[in-house]
Amino acid sequence: MSERGEQPPPARSRDLLAExxxxxxxxxxxxxxxxxxxxxxxxxxxxALAVGVTGAVxxxxxxxxxxxxxxxxxxxxxxxVVIVTLSLLLLAIGRHxxxxxxxxxxxxxxxxxxxxxxxxxxxxxxxxxxxxxxLLCVVWLKFLGGESWRSTIVISLVTVAAFYLLFLVGLRIxxxxxx
Amino acid sequence: xxxxxxxxxxxxxxxxxxxLIGVLPGLGPAATMAILLPIVYTVDPVSAVIMLAGxxxxxxxxxxxxxxxxxxxxxxxxxxxxxxxxALAKQGKAGTALGIAAIGSFVGxxxxxxxxxxxxxxxxxxxxxxxxPEYAAxxxxxxxxxxxxxxxxxxxxxxxxxxxxxxxxxGRDSFTNASRFTFDxxxxxxGLDFVVVAMxxxxxxxxxxxxxxxxxxxxxxxxxxxxxxxxxxLKQSSGAIGRGSLIGFFLGVLPGxxxxxxxxxxxATEKRIAKEPERFGRGAVEGVAAPETANNxxxxxxxxxxxxxxxxxxxxxxxxxxxxxxxxVSPGPQLVEENPDLFWGVINSMYIxxxxxxxxxxxxxxxxxxxxxxxxxxxxxITALITIxxxxxxxxxxxxxxxxxxxxxxxxxxxxxxxxxxxxxxxFVLGAILEDSVRRSLLIFEGDPTGFFTRPIxxxxxxxxxxxxxxPIVQAVRKGRAASAKVEGKDxxx
Numbered sequence: 001m002s003e004r005g006e007q008p009p010p011a012r013s014r015d016l017l018a019e020x021x022x023x024x025x026x027x028x029x030x031x032x033x034x035x036x037x038x039x040x041x042x043x044x045x046x047x048a049l050a051v052g053v054t055g056a057v058x059x060x061x062x063x064x065x066x067x068x069x070x071x072x073x074x075x076x077x078x079x080x081v082v083i084v085t086l087s088l089l090l091l092a093i094g095r096h097x098x099x100x101x102x103x104x105x106x107x108x109x110x111x112x113x114x115x116x117x118x119x120x121x122x123x124x125x126x127x128x129x130x131x132x133x134x135l136l137c138v139v140w141l142k143f144l145g146g147e148s149w150r151s152t153i154v155i156s157l158v159t160v161a162a163f164y165l166l167f168l169v170g171l172r173i174x175x176x177x178x179x
Numbered sequence: 180x181x182x183x184x185x186x187x188x189x190x191x192x193x194x195x196x197x198x199l200i201g202v203l204p205g206l207g208p209a210a211t212m213a214i215l216l217p218i219v220y221t222v223d224p225v226s227a228v229i230m231l232a233g234x235x236x237x238x239x240x241x242x243x244x245x246x247x248x249x250x251x252x253x254x255x256x257x258x259x260x261x262x263x264x265x266a267l268a269k270q271g272k273a274g275t276a277l278g279i280a281a282i283g284s285f286v287g288x289x290x291x292x293x294x295x296x297x298x299x300x301x302x303x304x305x306x307x308x309x310x311x312p313e314y315a316a317x318x319x320x321x322x323x324x325x326x327x328x329x330x331x332x333x334x335x336x337x338x339x340x341x342x343x344x345x346x347x348x349x350g351r352d353s354f355t356n357a358s359r360f361t362f363d364x365x366x367x368x369x370g371l372d373f374v375v376v377a378m379x380x381x382x383x384x385x386x387x388x389x390x391x392x393x394x395x396x397x398x399x400x401x402x403x404x405x406x407x408x409x410x411x412x413l414k415q416s417s418g419a420i421g422r423g424s425l426i427g428f429f430l431g432v433l434p435g436x437x438x439x440x441x442x443x444x445x446x447a448t449e450k451r452i453a454k455e456p457e458r459f460g461r462g463a464v465e466g467v468a469a470p471e472t473a474n475n476x477x478x479x480x481x482x483x484x485x486x487x488x489x490x491x492x493x494x495x496x497x498x499x500x501x502x503x504x505x506x507x508v509s510p511g512p513q514l515v516e517e518n519p520d521l522f523w524g525v526i527n528s529m530y531i532x533x534x535x536x537x538x539x540x541x542x543x544x545x546x547x548x549x550x551x552x553x554x555x556x557x558x559x560x561i562t563a564l565i566t567i568x569x570x571x572x573x574x575x576x577x578x579x580x581x582x583x584x585x586x587x588x589x590x591x592x593x594x595x596x597x598x599x600x601x602x603x604x605x606x607f608v609l610g611a612i613l614e615d616s617v618r619r620s621l622l623i624f625e626g627d628p629t630g631f632f633t634r635p636i637x638x639x640x641x642x643x644x645x646x647x648x649x650x651p652i653v654q655a656v657r658k659g660r661a662a663s664a665k666v667e668g669k670d671x672x673x
Contacts, residue, residue, distance in 0.1 A: 036597075040595070044335075044598060048598075051342055051345070055360075059359070062352075062357055066626060067628065068621070068625055069626075070618050072352040072354070072355045072357035072359055073359070075618065079344045079345050082341050086341065099331065099335075101595050104391070106390075107391055109390045109391060110390050110391060113387055113563070114588065120567050122577075136560060136564065140559055140560035144390060144559070145554070145555075145560075147557070155557060156560075159560065171221050175571065
C-alpha cells in the first residue's frame with residue numbers, strides 16, 4: 001500500500017489492470033496466515049491426482065460404451081482423465097506456488113469445531129436438538145471463542161431458545177426435540 | 180406481485196442480511212446463500228428467490244463499509260475500494276466515501292436492472308432455439324470461464340471444477356440406470372444433493388476456516404461524521420459512476436466476470452483517464468465511486484446468463500440456480516414464458532431492493548459500525564447451528580448432516596491448499612446438465628463429436644472456448660519471452 005504513491009504514473013494502459021490485480025492480491029495476502037510451501041502444494045496435487053485415478057478406474061468398470069452409445073462410465077472416465085492430466089500439469093508447474101496456508105496451533109480449533117458438528121449430528125436424532133445445540137454453543141463461545149462464562153451461558157441459552165421458537169414454533173419444522 | 184407485503188418483507192430481509200454479511204468479514208454472499216438455501220423449502224418460492232437475490236446484491240453494498248472504515252474489505256469486489264476509501268477515512272472523510280459509494284451503487288445497479296429488463300427477454304427468446312449441443316457448449320464455456328477468470332491459480336481452479344463435475348456423476352445414471360460411485364449406499368443412489376454439497380463446501384468450509392482466525396478482537400472502526408457527499412464530490416464522481424455502470428453491466432454478463440473483475444476494471448479505467456492519476460490511492464472520490472458502482476452493476480447483470488440461459492455466472496448465481504432447481508424450476512430461456520411471476524418478480528424486486536438499500540445504507544451506517552464491534556466469536560456458533568439444523572430440515576436426514584460435514588472438511592482443506600471451492604460448486608451444479616447435453620448431442624450426431632463444431636452457435640461458443648484456453652498460454656509464453664529478454668539485456672555488460 002505504501003508504495004502506491006511512488007509508482008511512476010502514468011502506467012501503460014494494459015499494465016495498469018495487471019498492476020492493480022497484483023496490488024489487490026498483495027492487499028489480500030496481508031490478511032492471510034503464512035504460506036504452506038511446496039509440501040502443501042505437493043500433497044494437494046497428489047490428492048487431486050488420486051481422485052482422478054480412482055475416478056478413471058471405477059468409471060472404466062462401469063463400462064465406457066462407444067461414442068454412438070455411451071456407457072455409464074464414459075463421461076466420468078473422460079472427466080477423470082482431465083483431472084489426472086491437470087494434476088500432472090500442476091505437479092510440474094505448481095511446486096512453488098504460495099497460495100497454500102500453513103497449519104498452525106489454531107488449526108486445532110478447527111478439529112474441535114468439527115467435533116461439535118459431528119457430535120450434534122450423532123446426538124440430534126437420539127436426544128433432540130436442545131442439549132447438543134447448547135453444548136455446541138458453550139464449546140464455541142467459551143473454548144473456541146474465549147468468552148466469559150457469564151456471556152457464554154446467557155448467549156447459549158438465548159440462542160437455543162431462539163432456534164426453538166424459530167424452527168418448532170415459527171416455521172413448524174419437525175426437528176427432533178426433547179421438550 | 181412483488182409489492183405484496185410478504186415479498187417486500189423477504190426483499191427487505193434479504194438486502195439486510197446481505198448488507199450484514201457484506202459488513203462482517205468471513206462469510207461471503209455465496210456461503211450465506213448456501214447456508215440459507217433450506218429456506219426455499221419452507222417459504223413461498225418467489226419470496227425465497229427474492230430474498231436470496233437480495234442477499235447477493237445487498238452484500239455488495241455492505242462490503243464497502245469495512246473497506247472504507249477498517250481497510251478490511253468485507254467482499255472481494257470491494258478490495259479495490261480500500262485504496263481510496265480508507266485514505267478518505269484517514270482524512271476524516273469516511274462519510275463522503277460511504278455516501279458516494281451508496282449513490283454510485285444505486286445508480287450502477289439501477290442502470291443494470293434496466294439493461295437486464297430490456298435484454299433478458301431478448302436473450303431468452305434467442306436461446307429458445309438452443310438444443311443439447313448449444314447447452315453443452317455453453318455449460319462447458321461457463322465452467323471454463325469461472326475457472327479461468329476467477330481468483331486463484333487457473334490450473335487449480337480447473338482441477339476443482341473437474342472434480343465438481345465428477346461429484347455430479349455420483350448416483351444412478353439417468354440413461355442406463357447403472358449406479359456410479361455409490362458404493363452400494365442407498366442414500367447415494369439419487370446422487371449428492373447440491374444444496375447439501377454447497378452448504379458443506381461454502382458454509383461449513385468457511386465456518387471452519389474462519390475458526391482459525393477467530394481469536395481476533397472486535398474491530399474498532401473510524402468514526403463516521405457526515406454521510407452526505409458535497410456537490411463537488413458528486414460532480415467529481417459523476418463520470419466515474421456513469422462509466423462504472425457500463426463497465427459493470429458488461430463484465431457482469433460474462434460468466435466468471437462478475438463483480439470482482441468489474442470493480443478492478445472500473446478503477447483502472449478511472450486511473451487511466453484521470454488528469455492527475457497520482458491522486459488515486461490518496462483519497463480520490465472517483466476511486467471509490469467507480470469500483471462500487473461497477474460491482475453493483477455487475478452483480479445485477481450477472482443474473483442475465485442465469486435467468487436467460489440457465490448458466491450461473493458465479494458461485495452466488497450457482498446458489499440461486501440450486502434454489503430454483505429445488506423449487507422445480509429449470510432456469511433457462513423458458514423461464515420467462517413458463518414462470519413469468521418468478522422471472523419478473525425477481526427483476527422487479529431488484530428495483531425495490533436497491534431503493535431500500537439506498538435508503539437504508541446511509542442512515543444505517545452507524546448501526547453497521549456498531550455491529551462491527553460485536554465479537555466474531557459470538558456470531559460463529561449461531562451460524563454453525565443455522566447450518567446444521569438447516570441441512571437437517573431439507574430431508575429430515577442426519578445422513579445429509581454428515582455429507583455436509585465431509586464436504587465442509589473438503590472445502591476447508593481446499594482453502595488451506597490454495598484451491599477455490601467456488602469453481603467446484605459451480606461445476607457440480609452444472610454437471611448434470613452438461614453430461615445430459617453432451618450425451619444427447621452424441622445421440623443426435625450419431626457418435627460424431629465434430630457435430631458440435633458444425634452447428635453455428637455451438638461451433639462459435641466452442642471456438643470462443645478454445646480462444647479462452649489458448650489466450651493465457653500465448654500470453655504466458657510472450658511474458659516468459661519478454662522476461663528472459665529483459666534478463667539477457669541486464670546480464671549483457673554495457
